[in-house]
Amino acid sequence: MSSARVPGTSSSRRAFLRGSSASIAVLAVGAPLLSACSSGSAGQAATGAKAVELPTFTPLSVAKPDLAGAAAGVEPGYLSFPAKASKTVTKAPGSGARVRALVSTFTPPPPPLAKNDYWQQMNKALGVDMKMEITPAADYPSKFSSVMAGSDIPDLVQAPLFMPLPRLTELLESRFADLSDHLAGDKVADYPNLANLPTYAWRNARIAGRLYGVPVTRPLFAGPLFYRLDLFDKQNLSARPANSDDFTALCKELTAAKSRRWALGSGESSRFNIDYFAQIFGAPRRWAKADDGTLTRDVESEEYISALEYARSLNKAGYFHPDTASMSAVQAKDHFAAGRIAMFADGTAAWRAFYDVYGARTPGLKVGAFLPFAASGGKVQHYLDRGAYSITAIKKSDDKRIRELLGVLNFLAAPFGSREYLLRVYGTEGVGFTRDKEGLPVLTERGKSEQGTPFSYVMSAPSVLFHARYPQWVRDQHEWETKTAPAGVADPTLGLYSETQGRNTDLDKLLSDAAVAVVSGRSPVSSFTATVKRWRQSGGDKIRKELQKELDRA
Amino acid sequence: MSTNTRPVWMEKPTPVGNALKAAVLVAVVAVVVIPFLIVIATSLAGQEELTREGGFVLWPAEPTLDAYRAVLSGGIVSRAVAVSVGITVAGTAISLSATVLTAYGLSRSGSTFHKPLLLIVLITFLFSPGIIPSYLVVKQLGMLDSYASLVLPTAISAFNVVIVRGFFQNIPRELLDSARIDGAGEWRILGRIVLPLSKAVIAVVGLFYAVSYWNSFFSALLYLSDSQKWPLQLVLRTYVLQGSPLAGMEGAATEVLPPQQAVQMAVVVIALVPILCIYPFLQRHFTKGVLTGAIKG
Numbered sequence: 001m002s003s004a005r006v007p008g009t010s011s012s013r014r015a016f017l018r019g020s021s022a023s024i025a026v027l028a029v030g031a032p033l034l035s036a037c038s039s040g041s042a043g044q045a046a047t048g049a050k051a052v053e054l055p056t057f058t059p060l061s062v063a064k065p066d067l068a069g070a071a072a073g074v075e076p077g078y079l080s081f082p083a084k085a086s087k088t089v090t091k092a093p094g095s096g097a098r099v100r101a102l103v104s105t106f107t108p109p110p111p112p113l114a115k116n117d118y119w120q121q122m123n124k125a126l127g128v129d130m131k132m133e134i135t136p137a138a139d140y141p142s143k144f145s146s147v148m149a150g151s152d153i154p155d156l157v158q159a160p161l162f163m164p165l166p167r168l169t170e171l172l173e174s175r176f177a178d179l180s181d182h183l184a185g186d187k188v189a190d191y192p193n194l195a196n197l198p199t200y201a202w203r204n205a206r207i208a209g210r211l212y213g214v215p216v217t218r219p220l221f222a223g224p225l226f227y228r229l230d231l232f233d234k235q236n237l238s239a240r241p242a243n244s245d246d247f248t249a250l251c252k253e254l255t256a257a258k259s260r261r262w263a264l265g266s267g268e269s270s271r272f273n274i275d276y277f278a279q280i281f282g283a284p285r286r287w288a289k290a291d292d293g294t295l296t297r298d299v300e301s302e303e304y305i306s307a308l309e310y311a312r313s314l315n316k317a318g319y320f321h322p323d324t325a326s327m328s329a330v331q332a333k334d335h336f337a338a339g340r341i342a343m344f345a346d347g348t349a350a351w352r353a354f355y356d357v358y359g360a361r362t363p364g365l366k367v368g369a370f371l372p373f374a375a376s377g378g379k380v381q382h383y384l385d386r387g388a389y390s391i392t393a394i395k396k397s398d399d400k401r402i403r404e405l406l407g408v409l410n411f412l413a414a415p416f417g418s419r420e421y422l423l424r425v426y427g428t429e430g431v432g433f434t435r436d437k438e439g440l441p442v443l444t445e446r447g448k449s450e451q452g453t454p455f456s457y458v459m460s461a462p463s464v465l466f467h468a469r470y471p472q473w474v475r476d477q478h479e480w481e482t483k484t485a486p487a488g489v490a491d492p493t494l495g496l497y498s499e500t501q502g503r504n505t506d507l508d509k510l511l512s513d514a515a516v517a518v519v520s521g522r523s524p525v526s527s528f529t530a531t532v533k534r535w536r537q538s539g540g541d542k543i544r545k546e547l548q549k550e551l552d553r554a
Numbered sequence: 555m556s557t558n559t560r561p562v563w564m565e566k567p568t569p570v571g572n573a574l575k576a577a578v579l580v581a582v583v584a585v586v587v588i589p590f591l592i593v594i595a596t597s598l599a600g601q602e603e604l605t606r607e608g609g610f611v612l613w614p615a616e617p618t619l620d621a622y623r624a625v626l627s628g629g630i631v632s633r634a635v636a637v638s639v640g641i642t643v644a645g646t647a648i649s650l651s652a653t654v655l656t657a658y659g660l661s662r663s664g665s666t667f668h669k670p671l672l673l674i675v676l677i678t679f680l681f682s683p684g685i686i687p688s689y690l691v692v693k694q695l696g697m698l699d700s701y702a703s704l705v706l707p708t709a710i711s712a713f714n715v716v717i718v719r720g721f722f723q724n725i726p727r728e729l730l731d732s733a734r735i736d737g738a739g740e741w742r743i744l745g746r747i748v749l750p751l752s753k754a755v756i757a758v759v760g761l762f763y764a765v766s767y768w769n770s771f772f773s774a775l776l777y778l779s780d781s782q783k784w785p786l787q788l789v790l791r792t793y794v795l796q797g798s799p800l801a802g803m804e805g806a807a808t809e810v811l812p813p814q815q816a817v818q819m820a821v822v823v824i825a826l827v828p829i830l831c832i833y834p835f836l837q838r839h840f841t842k843g844v845l846t847g848a849i850k851g
Contacts, residue, residue: 108792109781133779138795146689330814361601
């Protein structure tokens with residue numbers, strides 16, 4: 001977490017300590033200030049009204065994939081880059097007006113507009129004068145809160161889904177346009193590229209029963225447990241354990257502490273892969289909905305406790321890399337690439353990233369992913385994620401302006417293989433990218449730095465599997481997704497909003513800290529059950545009640 | 555007291571004592587210097603070596619400038635350095651003048667509105683307004699998205715005002731009175747008598763401000779929307795906080811990326827170098843300035 005420097009203080013230690021605690025405190029205090037700026041309408045949106053229909057999914061086939069995708073979340077795979085790039089948008093959606101977009105970025109800032117060919121070409125193709133207000137992703141919550149407190153809202157705002165926002169529903173209603181009349185059901189047909197966005201992503205855009213934005217899609221499956229296929233082959237090991245005992249035996253084979261090899265390991269934020277173990281022990285994905293409709297949290301289930309005990313036993317046996325409790329994710333990945341960690345849990349996007357970052361330097365690198373298995377050998381499950389990184393909300397404006405902005409988003413969402421996709425992801429030929437001898441686009445140095453212009457965070461296409469240099473990875477991941485899809489288990493409260501959860505960001509930390517303490521051996525398992533009780537009393541039960549109410553309404 | 559017995563610390567040191575002291579000092583120096591060495595060394599290392607060693611090296615076997623090339627290409631960092639230097643220089647100048655004037659006025663107990671002004675300055679010691687009220691004030695003053703928002707809201711720090719005021723109060727009244735008798739006005743007293751005597755404290759406070767401006771990124775984050783105006787720390791933050799280089803990005807053909815750790819360390823080195831260069835020049839003022847206010851009279 002960054003140490004926020006609050007304006008108005010010097011760099012003295014006293015001021016620094018004050019500053020960091022004050023800024024966190026004020027984020028909570030600042031929330032009531034938001035209400036002072038809102039229209040004052042009561043928070044209960046669409047009381048009694050049924051949730052609006054999600055946009056009808058109408059797949060577009062711009063470039064035919066070699067490995068077909070599926071609505072259950074399997075991404076289409078391409079073994080070669082589509083030769084022809086066809087247009088999906090006939091006319092520039094904009095009218096030349098200025099559009100302000102507030103986005104976060106993970107990359108360094110782009111060159112200025114005057115020197116940025118990519119930005120200029122995108123403006124021309126979109127028919128707008130796009131002004132990007134960029135913030136580093138880690139600091140986005142502060143920037144977002146401040147901008148929302150002022151009355152000068154940009155036209156397109158990235159509402160990050162991973163950020164707990166107090167009074168989100170009221171914020172959206174008072175500041176942002178309700179897009180249900182433009183996008184619900186068949187109305188989305190006016191924007192074919194938006195209709196091509198998967199339904200699981202659209203679920204994130206429906207808040208309090210109405211559509212308030214367009215989702216920026218991401219892969220649906222939660223990350224698997226990756227493993228070094230080449231090392232497994234060398235030791236003749238199988239990555240299909242039948243149950244948790246098999247897995248323990250596997251860990252034993254892979255660990256040789258004297259030769260600096262360990263079976264498992266993770267960065268500090270992955271917390272000993274507790275989520276993965278919870279998954280194989282059958283714990284629910286955050287919340288479970290019983291047949292009678294009641295919600296239980298994963299930490300309250302027997303399965304979660306079993307998972308904790310299992311992880312604790314693995315740690316005690318020394319199968320985890322000794323730095324697991326403290327190292328960064330980057331360091332952990334380095335260990336995985338060097339063979340010091342044999343199995344590594346990460347997001348689905350990491351599979352490709354391993355090859356990209358380490359492939360050229362680590363000869364023979366082969367990464368596989370475990371298929372779902374159950375600790376008891378019974379029913380398997382695999383957690384599903386939200387399927388979206390953020391939703392792009394549109395400021396309250398007149399109909400014409402909203403249609404114009406939706407047209408801009410439609411352009412940016414053009415699928416893989418289209419002319420618009422080529423422009424958005426690579427830039428113009430000759431300047432942003434060149435073609436290699438196989439006809440594949442390759443970013444130039446200029447193209448790489450200009451790609452820092454975050455159009456892709458305003459809106460992007462549904463993800464596909466493609467890599468010029470590693471087509472085998474495309475096959476591997478596609479096969480993994482196809483086999484895993486039937487076991488997908490989602491959080492039933494996705495898209496539902498709880499006020500208490502939005503306000504209290506430290507409740508989850510309470511649970512995760514307690515879980516880490518148990519697995520690392522510092523506390524007994526009984527302390528975890530005590531923490532769960534505390535969680536329930538400090539807000540957990542309240543969250544459950546609120547989510548239950550939303551669930552019953554939907 | 556007999557002249558035969560001397561206090562322990564005045565005795566001639568024994569060889570064993572010397573060796574022990576040397577060992578402790580070497581250990582302390584090592585603890586301070588080695589992290590610096592590791593930062594510089596890691597920034598010069600290649601990916602294979604980093605993967606082999608597990609993230610940090612003491613000295614690279616095959617040094618390479620890849621990380622620096624990656625960070626400095628694109629002109630973004632060079633522009634950010636220029637912005638940072640400009641803000642630090644201008645900001646320190648503005649802050650120093652404002653602080654000295656405020657402190658001087660408040661050091662003379664008979665001045666107009668002395669008590670209320672002092673109270674206002676000291677109240678800012680107790681708490682700071684917080685992110686959203688600051689943002690709203692800057693917005694209403696029309697300073698959003700301008701360099702002024704990086705300097706003016708934080709121009710005067712109550713802490714530094716109190717330090718300088720304390721020093722000014724220690725200057726003998728008689729000196730100033732005799733100057734007044736000779737016909738000097740307040741400005742001349744300030745310029746000719748008070749300031750030359752205060753070189754030490756001004757150097758210290760000036761360095762406090764300079765370091766604060768150089769390191770600040772949060773104001774830039776909050777008030778600037780044009781990424782061209784970003785100061786160095788904010789740009790470097792995006793490098794350091796990059797998770798996976800391909801987080802959320804598409805793109806087919808890729809290239810070999812410079813190692814994450816090396817890039818992050820290169821960024822740390824670039825951010826440190828200017829301050830490390832200025833510090834030695836101001837050091838001689840510190841020994842005197844740091845003791846300001848510690849010994850009364």
